[in-house]
Amino acid sequence: xxxxxxxxxxxxxxxxxxxxxxxxxxxxxxxxxxxxxxxxxxxxxxxxxxxxxxxxxxxxxxxxxxxxxxxxxxxxxxxxxxxxxxxxxxxxxxxxxxxxxxxxxxxxxxxxxxxxxxxxxxxxxxxxxxxxxxxxxxxxxxxxxxxxxxxxxxx
Numbered sequence: 001x002x003x004x005x006x007x008x009x010x011x012x013x014x015x016x017x018x019x020x021x022x023x024x025x026x027x028x029x030x031x032x033x034x035x036x037x038x039x040x041x042x043x044x045x046x047x048x049x050x051x052x053x054x055x056x057x058x059x060x061x062x063x064x065x066x067x068x069x070x071x072x073x074x075x076x077x078x079x080x081x082x083x084x085x086x087x088x089x090x091x092x093x094x095x096x097x098x099x100x101x102x103x104x105x106x107x108x109x110x111x112x113x114x115x116x117x118x119x120x121x122x123x124x125x126x127x128x129x130x131x132x133x134x135x136x137x138x139x140x141x142x143x144x145x146x147x148x149x150x151x152x153x154x155x
Contacts, residue, residue, distance in 0.1 A: 009025065019039070019041065047060050047073075054140070058140070061077070082139060094152075113154060
């Protein structure tokens with residue numbers, strides 16, 4: 001599928017309801033999707049869609065870690081910065097800012113708050129300097145919704 005077909009693809013996605021319809025759309029546009037990738041999409045939707053908190057998501061992933069794809073996602077989440085994971089989950093739930101201007105303003109304010117945290121420095125150090133696993137200040141179970149939202153909103 002070429003870049004010139006992206007608008008047609010996006011329009012087509014608005015009309016499809018099943019994995020098979022997505023697959024048909026992709027084939028129509030010249031792509032050769034693997035059905036296993038579509039089954040991963042179903043797994044992602046079943047894990048994320050009904051969850052309201054990061055802790056519900058982690059529980060759901062733990063309960064389904066017998067699925068290799070889910071175990072891989074769980075391993076990735078556990079390896080990475082718990083604070084970043086929690087913030088990303090909350091931002092995903094919020095959806096995009098209403099306008100580009102709002103989005104840019106939010107990103108500038110949020111990034112300036114996040115850069116001041118020791119977590120950011122630890123992540124940079126572990127990847128670029130020591131090449132060792134990071135030692136995160138926060139553990140997932142220690143983080144509260146109120147703390148995470150205060151970092152996101154600055155309030």
